[in-house]
Amino acid sequence: MDLPQDWVSLLGELDRQVSSGLLSPDTAALPELMSSYDVPGVSIAVGHVSGQVWAAGFGVMAVGTSAPITTSTAFAACSISKHVAAFGALRLVQAGVLDLDADIGEYLTSWHLPGREDQQGVTVRQLLAHTAGLSDTWYRGYAADRAPSLLQVLEGGGATTTAPVRPTLLPGSRFRYSGSHYSVLQQLMVDATGAPFEDLLRTLALEPLAMADSSFDQQFPHQRPDRVAHGHHGGGTRIPGGWRTQPELAAAGLWSTPTELLRLDLEIARAVSGGSKLLDRDLATQMCTPQIPGGTYGLGTELDDRAERRRFGHTGLNVGYTCFSYVWPDSGTAVAAMTNSEDGWELLVSIRAAADRRYATTRITAAPPADVAGRYVLRDDYPIDIALTDGQLTFAAATQQPVVLLANPDGRYRHPDLDLEVRFVRTDDQPYVLELRQEGVTQTARPAIQQPEQPGLSGSVVDEPRVTGR
Structure with a gap:
């Protein structure tokens, strides 16, 4: 595996706009996309479980300066903080300090969830999985001299700009992503151990993973301002003061680099295979298992389990920053990328799509053409006919x-003129179904089922189609 050569090539030919995940004719090199989206700086790292790492920085730390982004430049890790906090929480579970399925009231002493006397129990697992049904909150951060305490965030007091944390949905009833779950988790971990959260996570995660350029301490960027990328609003406008302070450390407060974020995801991949000294296999597997049937979120982990795109990790967006860190377990490779711009997400999606094509190694077996010919039905009024003509x-x-x-080597097909990907899928002894993917949305058309004719009746009955999307 030649990571440097791979990525020099991949970054020279990124999709300008990602939809299906297939490389389109409309490509651009990384610097051109940075210019198109007004992204001042990007840092990227790629690593393999063997220990091989490639990293590079592009652009500048702040608009109007010439200070370059380097591989040691720190960025706000945004919601990847949740991924790291979850790793730390699971290590406390492993040590017997926490129980995943215990009521949070067993650990919280400094604050209590309001209305608990009328509520079903909320568990540690539900906080980690965003299924506790707490207030829908996104944290925008504060100027350093106006930041409230975590208790004020939980209570909605002081200078806080978010609503108090309250139960708003039935615990465990469904997934709803919200930073409030991780604010409660942060207070719970502090109360259960008696240690400040930034010290606790340094001990549980950052030091064991050699993440020396990472910290949950909100003084961290002030102590090394010449090595921190300044955040930018859309259009390249700098954040006053360079960055914002996040008292909600577990939800959004980590500072890190792509090279160091890789270490966490690769360690989780090792743990899932039983090869980690930090986290046991069962807990790592739970971390990477959907906590709601059919869901896409584990314990602090975003999941994509499609065969051609199997990966796990986390994404992030804070005021001024965007980022992602993912591992593709089939190839043992992780990629992390961070920008100092709120407009960085489109660029990051292009980088992630390139990694999907390179590292999602599980391929789809081509269906024998003669076995898939026939009529499929997307809806009652939308038949699709597949025919075999001259071998095509x-x-x-x-x-x-x-x-x-047009046939792809991996068993999928493309429409010659549209952004449409077609594949034929069969499980066990069931007939093939037809999957259509357009702009990231997958629809399923099922074979038309001919019913025996009855007196006075003719025609066919069609299964109701299954439609999925992300």
Whole structure:
């Protein structure tokens, strides 16, 4: 594996606008995309479980300066903080300090969730999985001299700009992403151990993973201002003071670099395989398992388990910054990227799509063309006909004329003119179903099922289609 050569090539040909995940003819090099989206700086790192790492910085630490982004430049890690905090919490579970399925009231002493006497129990697991049903909150940060305490955030007091943390949904009933879950987790971990959160996470995660350029301490960027990327609003406007302070440390308060974020995800990948000295296999597996059936979030971990895109990690957006850190377990490779701009997400999606194509190694087996020919139904009024003509599959949707599908080596097909990806999927002994992916949305068309004719009746009955999307 030649990481430097791989990524010099990949960053020279990124999708300008990602939709299906397939490389389109509309590509651009990284510097061009940075200019298009007014992103001053980007830092990228790629690592393998073998220990090989490649990292590079691009652009400047702040608009109007010439100070370059380097591989040791720190950025706000935004909601990747939750991923690291969850790792620390699971290490406390492993040590017997916390129980995943215990009521949070067993640990909280400094603050209590209001209305608990009328509520079902809220557990540590539900906080980690965003299923506790707490207030819907996104944290925007504060000027350093106006930041409230965490208790004020929980209570809605002082200078806080967010509502008090309250139960608003039935605990465990569904997933709803909210920073308030991790603010409660932060206070719970502090109360359970008696240690300041930034010290606790340094001991549980940062020091064991050699993350020396990372910290939850909000004084960290002030202590090394020449090595911190300044945040920017859309259009390249600098954040007054350079960055904002986040008292909600577990939810959004980590400072880090891509090179160091890789270490966490690669350690989790090792743990899932039973090869970590820090986290046992069972807890790591739970971390990477959807906590709601069919969901895409584990314990502090974003999950994508599609065969051609299997990865886990976390994304993040704070005022002034965007980032992601993911591992592709099938290839043992992780990629992290951070920008100092709120407009950085489109750029990051292009980088992540390139990594998907390179590292999601599980491939789809091509269906024998003769086995998939026939009529499929997306809706009662939308038939799709697949035919085998001169050895090629043709596709005709509703009233459209047939077109020849273009075969990919991985078993998928493309429409020659549209942003449409087609694949045929079969599980066990069931017939093939037709999956259509357009702009990241997947729809399923099922075979038309012919029913035996009855006296006075003719025609067919069609299964109701399953539609999925992200």
